[in-house]
Amino acid sequence: MNLSLLIIIIYLLLVLGLGFWANLLLKKTGEDYFVASRTIGPFLLLMSLFGTNMTTFAILGSSGEAYHEGIGVFGLMASISALVMPCIFFFVGTRVWALGKRFGYLTQVQYFRERWGSDRLGLLLFAVLIALLVPYLLIGVMAGGIIIQNLTGGPAEGLPQWIGSVGISGVVLGYVFLGGLRGTAWANAFQTLVFMTLGALAFFAVVNDLGGLRTAMGAVAEKFPHLLHRAGDGDAHPGMSPWLFLSYTFTPLSVGMFPHMFMHWLTARRMETFRTTLVFYPFCIAAVWLPSVLLGVIATADPAIPFLEGARSNSVLILLISNHASPLLAGLLGAGVLAAAMSSLDSQFLSAGTMFTHDIVIHYKFHDRLDEKTQVRLGRAFVSLIVVITLLLSFFTERSIFNLAVWSFAGFAGLFPVIVAALFWKRSTRYGALSSVLTVAIFWTYLFLQGWETRGYTVGGTGIMPVAVLVLASAVGMIVGSLLSSPPSDATLKKFFPGGKPSAAEVKT
Amino acid sequence: MKKTLSYVGLIVLYFLHQDFWFWNDGTLVFGVLPVGLVYHLGFCVAASLLLLSLIRNAWPDHLQVREEGEDSKE
Numbered sequence: 083m084n085l086s087l088l089i090i091i092i093y094l095l096l097v098l099g100l101g102f103w104a105n106l107l108l109k110k111t112g113e114d115y116f117v118a119s120r121t122i123g124p125f126l127l128l129m130s131l132f133g134t135n136m137t138t139f140a141i142l143g144s145s146g147e148a149y150h151e152g153i154g155v156f157g158l159m160a161s162i163s164a165l166v167m168p169c170i171f172f173f174v175g176t177r178v179w180a181l182g183k184r185f186g187y188l189t190q191v192q193y194f195r196e197r198w199g200s201d202r203l204g205l206l207l208f209a210v211l212i213a214l215l216v217p218y219l220l221i222g223v224m225a226g227g228i229i230i231q232n233l234t235g236g237p238a239e240g241l242p243q244w245i246g247s248v249g250i251s252g253v254v255l256g257y258v259f260l261g262g263l264r265g266t267a268w269a270n271a272f273q274t275l276v277f278m279t280l281g282a283l284a285f286f287a288v289v290n291d292l293g294g295l296r297t298a299m300g301a302v303a304e305k306f307p308h309l310l311h312r313a314g315d316g317d318a319h320p321g322m323s324p325w326l327f328l329s330y331t332f333t334p335l336s337v338g339m340f341p342h343m344f345m346h347w348l349t350a351r352r353m354e355t356f357r358t359t360l361v362f363y364p365f366c367i368a369a370v371w372l373p374s375v376l377l378g379v380i381a382t383a384d385p386a387i388p389f390l391e392g393a394r395s396n397s398v399l400i401l402l403i404s405n406h407a408s409p410l411l412a413g414l415l416g417a418g419v420l421a422a423a424m425s426s427l428d429s430q431f432l433s434a435g436t437m438f439t440h441d442i443v444i445h446y447k448f449h450d451r452l453d454e455k456t457q458v459r460l461g462r463a464f465v466s467l468i469v470v471i472t473l474l475l476s477f478f479t480e481r482s483i484f485n486l487a488v489w490s491f492a493g494f495a496g497l498f499p500v501i502v503a504a505l506f507w508k509r510s511t512r513y514g515a516l517s518s519v520l521t522v523a524i525f526w527t528y529l530f531l532q533g534w535e536t537r538g539y540t541v542g543g544t545g546i547m548p549v550a551v552l553v554l555a556s557a558v559g560m561i562v563g564s565l566l567s568s569p570p571s572d573a574t575l576k577k578f579f580p581g582g583k584p585s586a587a588e589v590k591t
Numbered sequence: 592m593k594k595t596l597s598y599v600g601l602i603v604l605y606f607l608h609q610d611f612w613f614w615n616d617g618t619l620v621f622g623v624l625p626v627g628l629v630y631h632l633g634f635c636v637a638a639s640l641l642l643l644s645l646i647r648n649a650w651p652d653h654l655q656v657r658e659e660g661e662d663s664k665e
Contacts, residue, residue, distance in 0.1 A: 153625050153627055153628045154627065156628055156631050157608070157610070157627065157628075157630075157631040157634075160631070160635070161608065161631035161632075161634045161635050161638070162608055164634070164635040164638045164639075165601075165604060165605065165608065165634070165638040165641070168638070168642050169601065169642070169645075172642065172645055172646075176651055176654060177651070177654060180654040295623050296622050296623055299619055299622070299623055299624070299625075300619075300622070303617065303619060307617050308617075310617030310619070310625040310627075311613070311614065311615055311616055311617040311625065311627055312614050312615075312627065313614050313615035324609065324611055324614070327609060328609055331605070331608065353651070353654060357646050360642040360643075360645070360646060361639055361642050361643050361646070362639070363639075363642075364635045364636070364638040364639040364642070365635065365636075365639060367635065368632055368635040372628075372632065375628075376624075376628075581653065
């Protein structure tokens with residue numbers, strides 16, 4: 083058997099073992115299964131939030147995009163995320179944690195439903211969040227197939243992509259079902275350490291084989307100097323426009339509405355637990371994105387790598403590793419990239435199952451007729467169904483991981499005004515929230531149909547990313563819808579803004 | 592005052608992300624890293640320092656206090 087494949091199989095079994103171990107320690111209560119009894123400490127919170135958020139988008143997607151667009155990709159996604167994401171944890175995450183602790187929330191829909199007293203809003207949000215989660219899941223599932231195929235001989239001789247996709251989906255489902263959020267948090271922490279360590283190792287191994295960083299970057303400067311800045315060099319490489327760069331800054335807002343991030347925030351033992359994450363998150367982002375972007379750029383000047391067009395550039399990192407590292411190291415590094423894929427898929431699977439169990443089965447009283455075991459089985463069946471749909475889509479999708487992720491993030495970012503209004507705007511109403519969510523659903527679908535086939539699509543060719551339009555339209559929807567409807571009741575305001583009843587003037591403005 | 596300064600720092604940092612002054616500059620710093628990349632690495636460090644400042648000067652203690660108050664009633 084191929085040594086790389088053997089290492090990956092051993093790694094997958096190891097991760098599955100973690101799920102079994104977590105299962106042995108599980109307290110067998112819903113609170114423990116879904117939010118680890120809200121007892122996660124600072125280090126585990128940092129690792130699980132970071133591991134969940136850093137998908138293969140950050141490794142395969144970023145290197146594939148840097149292969150075409152150059153070093154600007156780091157500023158486009160990584161450095162702005164290093165600022166915006168921890169700020170969202172600071173302003174939104176801590177407040178969500180406090181609400182979860184007070185009212186026992188497990189999902190976003192539970193909170194929004196109570197905050198604005200609307201069942202319809204809850205159902206709509208459930209459908210929109212699950213629909214947006216599918217392209218995000220697709221990234222991880224596709225990456226599993228790409229990694230295993232390339233490490234076993236490439237598209238011509240290696241294992242078909244679907245085997246890798248099915249394999250990692252099965253393993254992740256296994257440890258999520260066994261260990262719940264505690265198992266997921268452990269697996270995330272373990273896998274985050276694995277992909278950060280092995281990522282650094284991959285970088286040094288590849289760069290060393292290419293004669294050192296100075297030589298590798300010198301080769302890029304000679305052959306493709308336009309990849310070292312953002313201005314491009316004419317029609318063949320138009321570069322990044324300042325408008326594109328600016329409008330991309332809206333993308334990390336998506337983290338405020340990811341269902342899996344919401345669940346991870348709730349796991350913190352205390353509010354102070356967030357502090358370590360806030361300070362170290364920017365460094366973690368830089369540590370993962372820098373080698374990925376540099377390797378993507380360096381690959382352009384590597385004669386051993388053929389020109390990779392479109393979605394084929396997703397494989398550039400794996401090709402570099404296969405060409406410049408021993409099979410043993412290639413297997414370990416492949417396991418590291420798989421770790422990144424799985425550490426996101428697990429939380430996404432768990433959040434989808436939790437939402438279905440709590441927002442549909444329990445909320446609509448199906449649980450009166452079902453015992454607890456059947457409820458859990460139903461939740462698992464729902465997650466399995468979502469995974470099957472994602473797998474089917476992955477067999478027919480030929481898209482760049484970067485582009486897929488950007489569309490998914492755009493939708494979640496478009497919903498960001500909903501959480502901001504819920505937490506900070508007393509005058510916001512259910513009609514404002516409904517209008518905001520519907521605006522995102524309609525605009526996202528329209529823009530997606532317009533731009534899905536076009537690489538680097540911007541709204542009307544203006545250079546502005548769809549995400550900026552979605553966030554602004556959603557905010558307008560929230561404001562107009564709220565101001566045109568009656569203010570929320572005093573009881574609602576007292577419950578969610580208990581720092582004293584707001585004055586009439588405050589409520590009206 | 593410190594709280595306000597931290598918030599102003601956040602806004603300033605957001606605008607500093609748009610480094611148009613390095614847009615067309617592919618100079619390799621020490622012959623290794625493009626200057627635009629080095630700038631954004633520095634930006635990540637600045638982001639971490641800003642978060643440290645927010646923790647020290649604008650930590651939402653009122654949420655925690657209220658939480659503890661409620662616990663004690665139970």
